Amino acid sequence: MTVRRQITGFSNPTVKALRALREKKHRKAAGRFLAEGLRLLTDARECGHLPEVLVLSESRDPHPLLEALERAVSEAGGEVIETTPDILAKITGKGNPQAVAGVFAEFDASLATLDRTSANIWLVAQAMRDPGNLGTMLRTGDAIGAGGLILLDDCADPFGVEAVRASMGAIFTQRLARARWDEFESWLRGGDGQLVAASLRDAVPYRGAPYAAPCFVLIGNESQGLPEAYEAACDLRVTMPMKGRADSLNAAIAAGVLGYEVLASLEEGAGSARQG
Incomplete structure (x- = not known):
């Protein structure tokens, strides 16, 4: 069974850490990057890339692909977070964010x-x-x-x-x-x-x-x-x-x-x- 962590505060340290990934210096230091949208994250899963952290909007509509993504992240030992649309917008920097975002490890680019x-x-x-x-x-x-x-x-x-x-x-x-x-x-x-x-x-x-x-x-x-x-x-x-x-x-x-x-x-x- 998937366990979701609820985040309701803008000052939560996890929110600050995820938001920081929008800046290159923080991405480089963490070796992580943000991606958003069900289609994009589904493409990632089908290519063998699962987010280490999955962030869901509490106002999302049910979708079988979203359920499959959440299940796969949970089974792989990743973290699933549920939060408000406003906090998700703060994380992604997009005024009208999609219902899901993920944090991925950067690839070996040699x-x-x-x-x-x-x-x-x-x-x-x-x-x-x-x-x-x-x-x-x-x-x-x-x-x-x-x-x-x-x-x-x-x-x-x-x-x-x-x-x-x-x-x-x-x-x-x-x-x-x-x-x-x-x-x-x-x-x-x-x-x-x-x-x-x-x-x-x-x-x-x-x-x-x-x-x-x-x-x-x-x-x-x-x-x-x-x-x-x-x-x-x-x-x-x-x-x-x-x-x-x-x-x-x-x-x-x-x-x-x-x-x-x-x-x-x-x-x-x-x-x-x-x-x-």
């Missing part, structure tokens, strides 16, 4: 945890500062069947509340790694892997370009793009047409456009190989 042969496409973000863009890239990676997202240099925190929300659960389906450029380049060149970036330097049209698996799609900083040395290190540079006045795409949108083109190219190549 390059050594990645198996490059497990997927044909990987997304790579360099110095991406917008957590919404980062979360959207995770979601895009899930959609195109990417193996994960590699964050280079000084990127936004993927475990921040905004990034987790924008990922729509892909934070749990995609592998994550963080590294400096020199560390990544050394790792990449230690095995198979084609590094591709959108560029104007010696670039070919992105449609019909010679993509090869595993393909690492490199997207640069939102305002400055990729450093010249990073572009020069790429195996393939491609260009996407700009028909209007804009001279570039949003970073996350560029990742989606290029990612789907790589996916189509690799699938077409695989189909041709089977027919041959």
